[in-house]
Amino acid sequence: MHQQAKSDLVRVLFSLDVDEDGWPPVSAETMWARVLSPDRVEIDNVPFFVRGLSSGDEVRVVRDDDGMLVGTEVIEWAGHCTVRVVPFPGGPLAGNLQRVLDAFAPLGITGEGIEHFGLIALDIPPDADLQAVIGLLRYGFEEGWWDYEEGNVSEDWRSAG
Template sequence: MHAYVSLEQDEDGYPPFDSEELDVELRHDGACTVVGVPVFTNGIAVDDIVSVVQTEDDDRWWVTSVLLASGHGTVRVVPFAETTFEEVVAELEAIGCAAQGTEHGLVAVDVPADVDPGALDRVLEAGRSAGRWDYDIGVPVGATE
């Protein structure tokens, strides 16, 4: 199942979309569990439980709020120069993250709550300092609000 999140674009038109489709699973209580890593959405991570509402005009389900944060983090990495998606994924998987390259030129990263935040910071900053990538954090590890 999919649910959608409205996105706010900056003055440069980023992100390149006004909404993002998230992979979710419907729960017995009518809420949804996020199962796919958000690529552009801030404030939502894998395993978060979100409320959804179906709109009459387009028949899609839209996320209205996070009901329960999972403690997972979300990071987006943009590889530079000769750095490949596979290299970024391997480095992040080595510390316990789940990562995947996207068609949008970035790597979407799920950071489980048990990943050492210090190790994550070291890997991310080492890549940034070496000019291999830049990154941003959509949800800090351990965030519960």
């Protein structure tokens, strides 16, 4: 997340389609954003459930009937990738979210955790060593540390994998 006071940020609502398996486990997610213009914001945190969105992306917004800002489309991608990691409670990391963040920190990767869902959302900057990040994700999966999903990745990410 950018180093900006929360008082300078607004909340933006994103509606989500829940699939037949109940994923994601919520029908909406709100995210912090910095206002760029009346109809544009820059996302200032990592999405837990919104697909196709990453930290730093510019998003078009509208106000709903209650005055809430609602994200409608990504206008400009900032180059960050978003990957979600769920550590296995019975695995070597014992479901510990901080241990997941600690595993990725040496690669310059940050993220946010949501304890209620046992989920980490990783923010992978455009200058990250994508092969090393993908390698660690796969290694952790193969070793029974976690499962993961790609929430928003680039062509460079796909090529590195």
